[in-house]
Amino acid sequence: MKLKIAIQGIKGSNHHQVAKDYFGNDTEMVECLSFDTLVDQLLEGKADKGIMAIENSIAGSIIPNYALVYQNNLHIIGEYYLNIHHNLMVLKGQKLEDIREVSSHPMALLQCKEFFKKYPHIKLVEDVDTAETAKRIQEQNLSYLAAIAPKVAAELYGLDIVADDIQTIKNNATRFIIVKTKNKELPKSEINKASLRFITDHKRGSLATVLNVMSDCNLNLTKIQSLPVIETPWKYAFFVDVTFGEYQAFDKAKALLNIMLEDFKVLGEYKNAMR
Structure with a gap:
């Protein structure tokens, strides 16, 4: 039976990338559009382990997630540092000048705001997840809209990247924690x-x-x-x-x-x- 991993966001998100890097490809993703939902999936036994972003090297701590771990008696069993790369992606055949709107997670928009100062005609719209917009562009054939997401989203949803690494600060990393409802994952000799x-x-x-x-x-x-x-x-x-x-x-x-x-x-x- 495949390990069920709860991630915040959908396939193509940074959480999905961490799941692939940390657990390999032979897993089943449990997609959650909020961290509260992610915790519920763990508590209800619908996921074996969860991945939660906890801090970013630029934006600092994701404070509500500390409280979620404590209040729901979750156990941190591992961590993973992911270098964040924000890429601007569009429907195949579209160009940057065709874009009227960009939709992404507020953190991604914040980290790329210097790039968009060069394109004042583009409206920036907050969304719940980086990859969700990429999926919507593909499913609804949206030619005016662009997404900011990892390269894995462009591969999954068949989009073209019109600008890569558009984040203002290139050295940008996020720390993720691996959580589950029970502890006892490692022998003491490996814990540091x-x-x-x-x-x-x-x-x-x-x-x-x-x-x-x-x-x-x-x-x-x-x-x-x-x-x-x-x-x-x-x-x-x-x-x-x-x-x-x-x-x-x-x-x-x-x-x-x-x-x-x-x-x-x-x-x-x-x-x-x-x-």
């Missing part, structure tokens, strides 16, 4: 990264104390993100990523932090994919 969530008290220096414990246990802090605790105004939860050489060092830190902190939770233990 973890994602944590905790709340500190209001005492001065509380966060500094936590960071000192991590440092004393030889953990390297690679990411820290704060989110408000909705039920308690002006209280914040911290989402933290750490890397380490030996699992034993992380085990020691876990024991100490569990005693020190309120609502301490390990969201995932996995292999560091940073190159």
Whole structure:
């Protein structure tokens, strides 16, 4: 039986590319037009694993996804970094000057806005997914419309790329996390990264104390993100990523932090994919 992978978006999207790179081609894609739907597919057992974008090197963190992982008790079992390439694609035979409108995900439009300053006649329209527009252009034979999407979308939907790599900043990468409803994917000897969530008290220096414990246990802090605790105004939860050489060092830190902190939770233990 093929592994069912839930992705945000449809085939031809960046999430689809990550699924192919991470799991290979012998999988079944479960297409989801929102991250909430993706989580529902996992919780209902309609998908085995899910892929979620969590941060971009230009735009920063996708903050709602941190809350989704925590609130739905998902486990991060892996990560993948994808270099993002935005390509402008049209119906076969069309040219750039024929285009009156471009539709894509808001993040893609934002990352390509410098390119479109040269074409003020083109209207930019936000859509839910990069590849969905590419599919719609093919299905409805839309000659006035262009999509911003990965090359895999042009291949899937038979479109022509009229401009490639149109993103303003060429060194553009997105970090994706691999999630499922259960943990226990890797032996401890292969684990060298973890994602944590905790709340500190209001005492001065509380966060500094936590960071000192991590440092004393030889953990390297690679990411820290704060989110408000909705039920308690002006209280914040911290989402933290750490890397380490030996699992034993992380085990020691876990024991100490569990005693020190309120609502301490390990969201995932996995292999560091940073190159």
